[in-house]
Amino acid sequence: MSDATFSDHYGVLRDALPGQGLPWLSRLRESALAEFSAKGLPTPRQESWKYTSLRPLEKVGFGATGAPRACISIDRAPSLLPAASDSHRLVFVDGHHRADLSTLGTLPAGAELTTLREMLAKDPDWLEAQLGSLSGDSDQPLLALNTAMMMNGFVLRLAEGTVLHDPIEVIHLGGAGDRPLAYHPRNLIVLAPRSQATLIEHYTHMGEQPYYANSGTEVSLADGAVLHHYKLQADALNAFHTATVHAEVAANALYDAFGMTTGARLSRNEIAVRLTGEGANCHLNGAYLVRGDQHCDNTTKIDHLVPNTACSEVFKGVVDDQARAVFQGKITVHRDAQHTNGHQLSKVLLLSDKAEIDTKPELEIYADDVVCSHGATAGDLDHDALFYLRARGIPEKAARAMLIEAFLAESVHNIAAQGICPALMASIGHWLADRRGEL
Amino acid sequence: MLEIKNLHATVDGKEILKGIDLTVKAGEVHAIMGPNGSGKSTLSYVLSGREGYEVTEGEVTFKGKNLLEMAPEERAGEGVFLAFQYPVEIPGVPNTTFLKEALNSVRRYRGEGELDAMQFVKLVRTKTKMLHMSDDMLKRAVNVGFSGGEKKRNEALQMAVLEPSLAILDETDSGLDIDALKTVSESVNLLRSPDNALLVITHYQRLLDYIVPDHVHVLAGGRIRASGGKELALELEKTGYAEFASGAAA
Numbered sequence: 001m002s003d004a005t006f007s008d009h010y011g012v013l014r015d016a017l018p019g020q021g022l023p024w025l026s027r028l029r030e031s032a033l034a035e036f037s038a039k040g041l042p043t044p045r046q047e048s049w050k051y052t053s054l055r056p057l058e059k060v061g062f063g064a065t066g067a068p069r070a071c072i073s074i075d076r077a078p079s080l081l082p083a084a085s086d087s088h089r090l091v092f093v094d095g096h097h098r099a100d101l102s103t104l105g106t107l108p109a110g111a112e113l114t115t116l117r118e119m120l121a122k123d124p125d126w127l128e129a130q131l132g133s134l135s136g137d138s139d140q141p142l143l144a145l146n147t148a149m150m151m152n153g154f155v156l157r158l159a160e161g162t163v164l165h166d167p168i169e170v171i172h173l174g175g176a177g178d179r180p181l182a183y184h185p186r187n188l189i190v191l192a193p194r195s196q197a198t199l200i201e202h203y204t205h206m207g208e209q210p211y212y213a214n215s216g217t218e219v220s221l222a223d224g225a226v227l228h229h230y231k232l233q234a235d236a237l238n239a240f241h242t243a244t245v246h247a248e249v250a251a252n253a254l255y256d257a258f259g260m261t262t263g264a265r266l267s268r269n270e271i272a273v274r275l276t277g278e279g280a281n282c283h284l285n286g287a288y289l290v291r292g293d294q295h296c297d298n299t300t301k302i303d304h305l306v307p308n309t310a311c312s313e314v315f316k317g318v319v320d321d322q323a324r325a326v327f328q329g330k331i332t333v334h335r336d337a338q339h340t341n342g343h344q345l346s347k348v349l350l351l352s353d354k355a356e357i358d359t360k361p362e363l364e365i366y367a368d369d370v371v372c373s374h375g376a377t378a379g380d381l382d383h384d385a386l387f388y389l390r391a392r393g394i395p396e397k398a399a400r401a402m403l404i405e406a407f408l409a410e411s412v413h414n415i416a417a418q419g420i421c422p423a424l425m426a427s428i429g430h431w432l433a434d435r436r437g438e439l
Numbered sequence: 440m441l442e443i444k445n446l447h448a449t450v451d452g453k454e455i456l457k458g459i460d461l462t463v464k465a466g467e468v469h470a471i472m473g474p475n476g477s478g479k480s481t482l483s484y485v486l487s488g489r490e491g492y493e494v495t496e497g498e499v500t501f502k503g504k505n506l507l508e509m510a511p512e513e514r515a516g517e518g519v520f521l522a523f524q525y526p527v528e529i530p531g532v533p534n535t536t537f538l539k540e541a542l543n544s545v546r547r548y549r550g551e552g553e554l555d556a557m558q559f560v561k562l563v564r565t566k567t568k569m570l571h572m573s574d575d576m577l578k579r580a581v582n583v584g585f586s587g588g589e590k591k592r593n594e595a596l597q598m599a600v601l602e603p604s605l606a607i608l609d610e611t612d613s614g615l616d617i618d619a620l621k622t623v624s625e626s627v628n629l630l631r632s633p634d635n636a637l638l639v640i641t642h643y644q645r646l647l648d649y650i651v652p653d654h655v656h657v658l659a660g661g662r663i664r665a666s667g668g669k670e671l672a673l674e675l676e677k678t679g680y681a682e683f684a685s686g687a688a689a
Binding site: 382383384385387388389390391392393394395396398399402403405406407409410 | 512514529540542580
């Protein structure tokens with residue numbers, strides 16, 4: 001049985017895991033392992049996993065990623081930024097940090113960007129207070145699995161008022177192993193008051209082997225802090241990708257997230273945001289393009305805990321062939337959270353009769369003076385627009401591609417870090433070019 | 440150039456066109472006038488190949504080719520242009536991207552070389568100047584947030600850029616104030632040449648003061664009821680379509 005297999009990884013990995021001499025970490029890992037062993041992988045019997053089955057993941061039989069394979073060489077890290085732009089870059093291959101490919105550059109005073117492994121050596125007491133503090137009893141077996149097995153990841157810590165001008169890039173390359181591997185990146189972002197950063201995560205692949213990346217990320221934004229958090233998940237089509245994010249946003253802080261999914265056989269992005277201070281704001285936006293047998297799940301949960309907080313959520317997707325997408329968005333406005341402003345929108349283009357979207361918006365409102373809305377649409381391309389383009393001489397396939405690109409372009413162009421727009425538009429363009437024969 | 444013979448067409452199973460015969464020669468301007476619901480817009484959509492308009496009988500040839508067998512984009516490539524009564528808004532597609540893609544698609548179809556960005560910008564500049572259009576309208580998404588007049592100007596711009604040999608103007612005067620009507624008409628008139636033809640579909644005579652037709656036809660009840668010179672349009676302005684209403688029911 002597969003749960004046992006993943007649990008067994010712990011025995012295999014134990015000696016390779018970082019932080020061996022830290023009793024608190026061993027306790028954290030072992031209690032997480034116990035939780036995962038007791039619950040097992042989530043199944044559609046659980047409400048929040050109703051539309052996503054991990055059965056295909058169980059069938060592969062992943063091994064644990066132990067020591068990094070030597071002699072894997074790549075010329076250039078696949079950056080989403082234009083050539084010659086400045087960034088602070090960390091590169092991981094199959095979950096292992098590659099110092100030779102990483103270029104941290106010069107960080108301003110008050111900024112620390114390092115790996116989890118290094119931080120465990122450098123400041124374990126600080127990590128003890130942080131790791132798992134935001135995700136405590138979240139009832140998320142995949143995060144528990146991550147906590148038990150976390151091998152490495154990145155840590156970003158900004159002191160009060162520190163503003164990073166250049167973006168941070170974290171690049172994950174999977175599939176380089178000689179057999180199917182599972183790995184569990186664990187990331188920590190802690191921004192002190194009024195500090196600011198832009199983070200770009202890029203998940204992609206270099207080898208042929210299936211892989212399973214199961215990441216966990218905790219984001220803590222103190223008063224007035226700003227984090228722009230972008231992610232392109234362009235994993236291999238035989239890969240599996242699950243990511244769990246917990247963010248806590250204090251007064252007047254902004255968590256601005258945009259995630260685009262084009263890759264992975266099966267993926268789930270699960271983001272939970274708690275708005276804990278007045279004036280806290282979050283944007284959770286996303287775009288996805290899936291086809292073939294792909295399954296893409298975006299699950300979000302936003303808690304408005306105090307008065308005068310805001311959230312906006314726009315997810316746009318394109319689903320082709322027999323691919324399936326899931327959007328679950330829960331917004332809870334707690335009793336004291338008066339004057340909450342919350343807006344959610346899910347829009348999907350279904351390009352084939354077998355394509356499927358399961359949308360589950362949930363608004364739970366316990367305060368009486370709030371402005372909240374949600375909407376969801378699913379459908380084909382606009383026939384009038386298609387005819388208009390064709391009547392001007394644009395062939396049907398090109399016209400369809402133009403309309404699909406336009407549908408997603410709005411989301412991409414709304415993001416603050418304009419530097420990555422060309423790369424995101426290019427990945428939409430490649431997807432469409434691949435599809436052109438069949439659109 | 441355009442030959443329509445005994446054209447019957449249905450929409451949702453309902454027969455709208457009931458046997459249209461019309462011949463348009465190169466160099467001519469034909470006006471099709473008629474009351475609401477007479478089939479004027481249906482005719483324009485059938486000619487441009489819109490889905491949902493089913494031809495049940497008859498034939499249409501354009502420059503000797505069977506027009507009805509062609510996809511809408513092929514018709515555009517052959518030189519048919521429909522100026523829409525209600526131009527469609529397309530969020531996310533900048534007007535200039537759309538124009539360039541359209542022009543180069545048509546040029547590819549015609550075996551002409553594509554224009555590069557510089558050549559295209561130069562061409563469009565001359566056309567926008569002629570139509571008194573701001574560059575801002577090129578940057579905005581196609582027809583999104585355009586006023587009624589701006590939409591019609593944008594149709595005229597597309598026509599000027601694509602240089603069709605047969606332009607079908609579907610109620611182009613609706614929503615236009617008198618200044619815009621003049622500007623749009625001027626740009627349409629520039630297209631008039633011994634090689635080109637115009638089919639002007641309109642409810643009112645007003646447009647025909649600016650785009651003067653050689654032939655005027657009255658379409659009512661899915662058939663052409665009367666044909667004549669430009670004086671027929673003036674007559675209709677006085678008498679209205681009432682005398683054709685009974686015929687429409689027949």
